[in-house]
Amino acid sequence: MSHAPFIIASFAVTGVGMIWLVVSSYLSMRRAEASADAxxxxx
Amino acid sequence: MHRFANPARFLRIAKPLTPALFWPGLLLTxxxxxxxxxxxxxxxxxxxxxxxxxxxxxxxxxxxxGWTGIAIASIVQLVxxxxxxxxxxxxxxxxxxxxxxxxxxxxxxxxRPTWGTWWVWDxxxxxxxxxxxxxxxxxxxxxxxxxxxxxxxxxAVFGVIGAINIPIINRSVIWWESQHQKAxxxxxxxxxxTAYLAxxxxxVAGFSLLFGALVLMRMRAALAAMRIEARMRRMAQG
Numbered sequence: 001m002s003h004a005p006f007i008i009a010s011f012a013v014t015g016v017g018m019i020w021l022v023v024s025s026y027l028s029m030r031r032a033e034a035s036a037d038a039x040x041x042x043x
Numbered sequence: 044m045h046r047f048a049n050p051a052r053f054l055r056i057a058k059p060l061t062p063a064l065f066w067p068g069l070l071l072t073x074x075x076x077x078x079x080x081x082x083x084x085x086x087x088x089x090x091x092x093x094x095x096x097x098x099x100x101x102x103x104x105x106x107x108x109g110w111t112g113i114a115i116a117s118i119v120q121l122v123x124x125x126x127x128x129x130x131x132x133x134x135x136x137x138x139x140x141x142x143x144x145x146x147x148x149x150x151x152x153x154x155r156p157t158w159g160t161w162w163v164w165d166x167x168x169x170x171x172x173x174x175x176x177x178x179x180x181x182x183x184x185x186x187x188x189x190x191x192x193x194x195x196x197x198x199a200v201f202g203v204i205g206a207i208n209i210p211i212i213n214r215s216v217i218w219w220e221s222q223h224q225k226a227x228x229x230x231x232x233x234x235x236x237t238a239y240l241a242x243x244x245x246x247v248a249g250f251s252l253l254f255g256a257l258v259l260m261r262m263r264a265a266l267a268a269m270r271i272e273a274r275m276r277r278m279a280q281g
Contacts, residue, residue, distance in 0.1 A: 003091040006156050010149040011076065014098040017145045018072075018253070021138055025260040032267035039274050 050266050053127055061259045068252025075246035083238055095153045097242060101250035102146035106174060107209055109139025109254070110202075113181065114209075117202035127262070129195075130269075132202055133185050134261035138254055140178035147171055158222050166215030167223040170208060177205040 079097035086093035113132045120128035150168065151161045162168065181201055188195035216225050227235050235243065 001156055003156055006092055006152050007080070007094050010095045010098055010152045011080070013148050013152070014102065014145050017141050021141050021257055022253075025138075025257045025264070029260040029264040029267070032264040032271070036267040036270045036274075039271055043274060043278055 050127065050269075054263065054266065057259050057263055061256050061263070064252045064259065065256035068249050068254075068256055071245050071249030072253060073249075075242050075249050078242040079246065083242060086239070089157055092153055092156050093239065095149055096239060097246045099146060099149040099153060100243060101247045102142045102149060103171070104247055105250055105254050106139060106143030106146045106171070107212060108251075109135050109142060110174060110177065110206060111209055112258075113139065113202040114206035117199035120199045121196065121203070129199065130262050130265045131258065132199065134258045134265060136178060136182045136185065137261070138257045140175060140182060142250075142254070143171065143175040143178055147175060154222070163222045165221045165223065166219035167212065167221050170212040170215050174208055174212060177208060181205065 075097055079094050083094065085091055112135045116128045116132035116135070119125045120132065147168075150171075154163070155161050181198060184201055185195065185198040188197050213226075215221065216223050227233060228240075233240055
């Protein structure tokens with residue numbers, strides 16, 4: 001049995017999970033901080 | 044600890060700390076993955092599947108470490124009413140659940156070529172699955188009962204009670220017959236060869252730094268949302 005597909009699948013799952021976490025966390029932080037700053041300047 | 048109770052003071056530290064954790068974490072993680080994939084010898088019994096070690100073990104460590112963080116933050120919230128503790132616990136939940144899921148999936152993928160099966164209902168695997176479900180329960184509970192972006196006391200109590208599962212996961216391979224191997228790294232030493240141990244430590248360090256950066260990002264998002272809510276309320280009151 002070739003081990004390569006199992007290794008590739010494991011690293012792919014981890015990569016996708018990490019990219020999703022980083023992108024979603026970064027975007028939610030940027031959006032929330034930009035909205036808070038905009039509201040502060042407006043008021 | 045109460046020095047950081049002021050969100051403004053916390054943000055002054057969190058803003059430079061986020062990239063300071065993220066970039067070294069990303070560098071170490073990529074380094075460990077390349078090292079583990081291309082520069083380690085084939086293991087005698089497991090063959091090349093040993094490479095899965097470098098994503099599976101950090102994911103398990105952070106899945107369990109994440110809940111330990113939730114439990115500590117929940118205790119701090121319940122006992123000392125620290126205003127940032129609930130925010131921290133809530134910020135840990137999604138990254139912790141993701142790492143628990145990665146641990147379960149990569150473990151299942153690793154099990155097929157080494158054990159001949161994707162899944163067995165033994166103590167280690169089942170208690171890890173329970174941890175993943177605890178995370179989902181915590182996320183649902185804290186979203187449903189959040190108070191001004193903070194976590195409710197109900198979710199904090201759930202976070203403390205759920206921590207009972209962490210020593211069960213740790214001791215499961217000793218208490219019950221298990222397909223899963225016994226602990227390879229203990230306080231008394233390691234049974235893993237240095238050729239695998241060195242990149243494993245780099246991977247654990249890298250993923251841990253990234254985890255810290257992710258938690259800070261989520262805390263900053265929650266604090267900004269709280270600022271917006273407070274300002275909107277003040278504006279509504281005139």
